Amino acid sequence: MKAFSELCWQLEQSSNLEKKKRVLIPYFNSVSREDAAWSVFLICGRRLKPSFQSSKLKNFAAEVSPFDDELLHESCTAVGDTAEALAFLIADSSLSEFELKSLSDWMNAISAALRSDDLSKQKEFVFSAWKALGELERLCFNRILLGSMKIDLSPKELIEILAEMSGQSAQQIALKLESKWRVSEEFFEALISSSGYENSALSYPFASAADRTDKGLPEDITSYLAEWKWDGIRAQLVKRRDSIAIWSGKGELLNERCLELISAAEELPDDTVLDGEILGWKDADVLPFADLELRFKTRKLSPKASAEVALVFMAFDILEDSGEDVRSLPLLERKDRLSQLISSRRKRAASEFEQLSLFSPCSLQLNPSLKLSPVFQLENTEQFQELLKDAEQMKVEGLLLKKKDSSYHCESELNWLKIESPGKTLEAVLISVEYGSGTKSRKIVAYHFAVWKNAELIRVCKIRAEDSDEWQDKIAEFVKSNTIKRFGPLCSIKPELVFQISSKSIVSSELQSSGVALRKPVIIKLLGERASSNS
Amino acid sequence: MASSKESLLIRSDAGLYCPQGDFFIDPLKPVDKALVTHAHSDHARSGSRQYLTAAEGKHVMRSRLGSKAMIETIAYGERCNIGGVNVSFHSAGHVLGSAQIRLEYRGQIWVVSGDYKTKYDPTCSGFEQLQAHCFITESTFGLPIYRWPSSESVASEINSWWAENQSEGRCSVVFAYSFGKAQRVMSMLDESIGPIYVHPAVDELNKQYIASGCKLPSYGAIGEKSAGNGALLGLSLFPKAMVIAPPSVFGSDWCNQLGDFSPAFASGWMRIRANRKRQAMERGFIVSDHADWDELNQVIQESGAQEIIVHHGYVGPLVRDLRRRGFNASSFASRGRDLSTLSGKSPKLDRERSNSDWLQEDS
Ligand SMILES: [Zn+2]
Numbered sequence: 009m010k011a012f013s014e015l016c017w018q019l020e021q022s023s024n025l026e027k028k029k030r031v032l033i034p035y036f037n038s039v040s041r042e043d044a045a046w047s048v049f050l051i052c053g054r055r056l057k058p059s060f061q062s063s064k065l066k067n068f069a070a071e072v073s074p075f076d077d078e079l080l081h082e083s084c085t086a087v088g089d090t091a092e093a094l095a096f097l098i099a100d101s102s103l104s105e106f107e108l109k110s111l112s113d114w115m116n117a118i119s120a121a122l123r124s125d126d127l128s129k130q131k132e133f134v135f136s137a138w139k140a141l142g143e144l145e146r147l148c149f150n151r152i153l154l155g156s157m158k159i160d161l162s163p164k165e166l167i168e169i170l171a172e173m174s175g176q177s178a179q180q181i182a183l184k185l186e187s188k189w190r191v192s193e194e195f196f197e198a199l200i201s202s203s204g205y206e207n208s209a210l211s212y213p214f215a216s217a218a219d220r221t222d223k224g225l226p227e228d229i230t231s232y233l234a235e236w237k238w239d240g241i242r243a244q245l246v247k248r249r250d251s252i253a254i255w256s257g258k259g260e261l262l263n264e265r266c267l268e269l270i271s272a273a274e275e276l277p278d279d280t281v282l283d284g285e286i287l288g289w290k291d292a293d294v295l296p297f298a299d300l301e302l303r304f305k306t307r308k309l310s311p312k313a314s315a316e317v318a319l320v321f322m323a324f325d326i327l328e329d330s331g332e333d334v335r336s337l338p339l340l341e342r343k344d345r346l347s348q349l350i351s352s353r354r355k356r357a358a359s360e361f362e363q364l365s366l367f368s369p370c371s372l373q374l375n376p377s378l379k380l381s382p383v384f385q386l387e388n389t390e391q392f393q394e395l396l397k398d399a400e401q402m403k404v405e406g407l408l409l410k411k412k413d414s415s416y417h418c419e420s421e422l423n424w425l426k427i428e429s430p431g432k433t434l435e436a437v438l439i440s441v442e443y444g445s446g447t448k449s450r451k452i453v454a455y456h457f458a459v460w461k462n463a464e465l466i467r468v469c470k471i472r473a474e475d476s477d478e479w480q481d482k483i484a485e486f487v488k489s490n491t492i493k494r495f496g497p498l499c500s501i502k503p504e505l506v507f508q509i510s511s512k513s514i515v516s517s518e519l520q521s522s523g524v525a526l527r528k529p530v531i532i533k534l535l536g537e538r539a540s541s542n543s
Numbered sequence: 544m545a546s547s548k549e550s551l552l553i554r555s556d557a558g559l560y561c562p563q564g565d566f567f568i569d570p571l572k573p574v575d576k577a578l579v580t581h582a583h584s585d586h587a588r589s590g591s592r593q594y595l596t597a598a599e600g601k602h603v604m605r606s607r608l609g610s611k612a613m614i615e616t617i618a619y620g621e622r623c624n625i626g627g628v629n630v631s632f633h634s635a636g637h638v639l640g641s642a643q644i645r646l647e648y649r650g651q652i653w654v655v656s657g658d659y660k661t662k663y664d665p666t667c668s669g670f671e672q673l674q675a676h677c678f679i680t681e682s683t684f685g686l687p688i689y690r691w692p693s694s695e696s697v698a699s700e701i702n703s704w705w706a707e708n709q710s711e712g713r714c715s716v717v718f719a720y721s722f723g724k725a726q727r728v729m730s731m732l733d734e735s736i737g738p739i740y741v742h743p744a745v746d747e748l749n750k751q752y753i754a755s756g757c758k759l760p761s762y763g764a765i766g767e768k769s770a771g772n773g774a775l776l777g778l779s780l781f782p783k784a785m786v787i788a789p790p791s792v793f794g795s796d797w798c799n800q801l802g803d804f805s806p807a808f809a810s811g812w813m814r815i816r817a818n819r820k821r822q823a824m825e826r827g828f829i830v831s832d833h834a835d836w837d838e839l840n841q842v843i844q845e846s847g848a849q850e851i852i853v854h855h856g857y858v859g860p861l862v863r864d865l866r867r868r869g870f871n872a873s874s875f876a877s878r879g880r881d882l883s884t885l886s887g888k889s890p891k892l893d894r895e896r897s898n899s900d901w902l903q904e905d906s
């Protein structure tokens with residue numbers, strides 16, 4: 009426990025990944041494998057169950073503390089964190105020797121105490137622990153009890169550090185952490201050993217498209233297939249016999265946040281890898297990206313969020329077909345294989361449905377989460393322009409043109425071209441500016457905009473500030489004399505500076521408080537100062 | 544009970560007032576006679592006709608109140624008579640020249656603590672424990688969560704952070720209030736690690752400290768534009784240095800000229816993690832020039848006072864806890880009825896300070 013609480017403290021003092029590395033690697037090398045496994049457990053945000061209510065721990069503290077309930081309560085409020093306040097309020101004694109030493113010992117003992125239904129035993133355990141522990145350790149102990157462990161190391165940073173430490177790729181570590189595991193010596197051993205994961209569910213390098221939006225169409229348009237450029241999260245779905253992984257284009261493992269896609273993928277044949285786009289979906293229609301983002305913002309998914317925003321994997325390519333690497337096959341053939349795969353899956357499900365329907369007509373539904381992105385054969389550029397007009401109605405970003413005979417290749421961008429739909433503009437008023445942190449704390453890093461709706465200001469978007477912005481000085485000057493309130497990095501100002509803003513799309517959304525979702529908004533120009541009115 | 548005896552101090556809208564001697568202590572508004580505990584801006588305000596302050600703080604008080612102010616000084620422990628009240632100033636250990644003010648009138652002794660601390664600080668005289676019938680104490684950090692680590696442990700934390708930054712070629716910048724905190728932090732630095740620089744505002748106060756006989760490590764001052772344009776190229780121009788600057792310049796052009804640096808904040812509020820996170824600085828060092836919970840209670844206990852008035856900061860919690868332990872404790876707000884003794888004048892009660900004020904104020 010001492011080493012672990014010292015680790016937490018050191019991580020708190022470490023301002024960048026490099027420093028955290030210098031703290032964490034020696035820690036992992038010095039503690040037992042089992043302690044290391046428990047540390048991973050806590051860093052990943054897992055908790056022992058059940059945990060104490062903070063009121064219960066406060067009541068315990070009231071019994072041993074020299075202060076009255078009210079003072080305890082005021083202290084907790086001032087600190088804003090019960091675990092921390094109580095760690096401060098219990099006097100250091102470190103007199104009694106506790107037989108518990110290692111983190112594993114402590115975790116096992118805490119786990120037993122949490123599960124105990126004997127209140128006086130629980131109390132006795134907590135009191136003697138408080139007596140035996142120093143302040144930093146008490147803080148960790150309290151947080152473990154309350155299930156509120158906070159460590160200044162994100163799972164992503166942990167993955168990176170473990171990858172470097174063990175000579176594996178970050179993706180491999182992420183996969184191992186994603187698989188079901190229990191804290192044990194063997195788990196940590198397997199986590200840092202690079203053998204035994206040859207056939208793991210890693211993604212392939214992603215192919216990307218060159219932007220042709222402003223450069224005109226290629227000459228031989230008939231040698232391309234067109235498809236929608238969906239506005240979601242690009243991802244590869246990897247199905248292996250004993251594991252499924254969904255990787256974002258940035259190499260992040262998304263499984264935790266895509267549970268319905270994982271269960272949909274279970275129906276795929278083993279050793280299948282699909283490329284596609286994760287989309288938010290509701291009532292047979294795609295949702296704006298901002299709604300999807302809302303769902304992805306929270307790490308743990310609430311039932312409400314998954315009901316509001318269902319997920320769909322819109323597949324547009326196949327990279328591995330039942331164990332066969334098909335990336336070098338021409339696009340047309342890959343599209344065939346993909347549609348066969350997804351429609352045969354449909355067919356099988358449908359025939360099962362027919363059989364079962366005799367007994368329980370509603371018991372089987374087609375899994376709607378895996379969809380095939382439609383493909384268009386083009387005869388001429390007019391057809392393309394027609395499609396581009398439809399793009400807006402389809403709520404997609406635009407169109408992709410892909411060479412029919414091209415292989416799936418991440419290096420040759422010219423096989424895939426993207427053409428985005430023209431954006432839309434609106435007038436919005438600047439309501440607040442956001443300052444940076446650290447050495448940038450006097451620098452405006454983002455602008456927040458709102459529109460007037462029924463005499464009410466409704467926030468619509470945030471736009472990052474660029475050094476090249478010509479209106480930067482004007483805004484800074486305006487902020488100086490028109491600040492309403494500064495709260496943390498946010499500074500709200502009088503809503504009088506009006507800008508023209510352009511957005512890839514403006515889509516209505518029930519989830520956004522403004523009722524609309526803007527996609528990739530940019531400032532076009534400053535329209536001027538206008539006293540509060542409708543815009 | 545206090546109400547049965549005459550109060551030597553009451554709170555008016557211009558601050559603490561002694562009706563017997565007709566003077567104010569740390570007045571909030573311009574008055575005729577002002578006794579000032581120390582030169583922090585929330586205690587020493589300009590505009591009064593006549594000031595009395597402790598001799599140790601005369602230089603800092605002069606630079607705070609301006610060259611025209613009429614300032615008289617008195618040595619710690621020396622007595623004078625103001626309107627029949629026996630007045631003396633005694634070291635409060637808070638910052639250079641800080642004083643507790645002792646009033647004696649017809650056998651009654653009242654002591655106003657001003658801001659104070661009892662922990663060792665080489666940049667000012669140490670706290671003197673006084674005896675009183677009524678002790679008026681500050682309570683800036685009057686909650687039991689506020690307990691300071693020893694100066695030695697904070698000093699070694701600061702110095703090892705400095706050395707670590709140095710090994711990475713980054714400048715270390717500690718943001719600390721120019722008066723008191725900055726000098727205290729400087730006194731903790733290990734000069735053998737590297738050069739020490741300060742912001743002009745700190746330099747200004749340092750000169751007063753040195754003129755008052757305080758020893759500080761040798762340092763240089765960085766002016767507004769002394770670093771030139773190198774910083775624009777992302778170079779760290781002071782890669783080995785420790786720089787002390789007031790928090791208000793964080794993020795300013797002055798800061799940007801330092802190039803790449805690691806920012807840290809020195810304050811008692813850094814005891815709380817959430818406060819450290821909120822500062823947008825890389826480190827928070829717990830350095831306070833106020834008494835922590837244990838110091839407050841010890842001083843109150845040893846004052847032997849029958850009556851305690853809690854004046855500044857977390858008033859409610861300390862009052863309640865003292866009462867629970869059998870002290871006759873109160874706040875000026877709850878002693879409001881005393882104002883009726885002040886005939887002819889009808890000062891209004893100023894409201895108890897709200898919680899949010901405290902975070903900004905640490906002086
Ligand atoms: Zn003060």
Ligand SMILES: [Zn+2]
Pocket residue numbers: 581583586637658905906
């Ligand atoms: Zn002060």
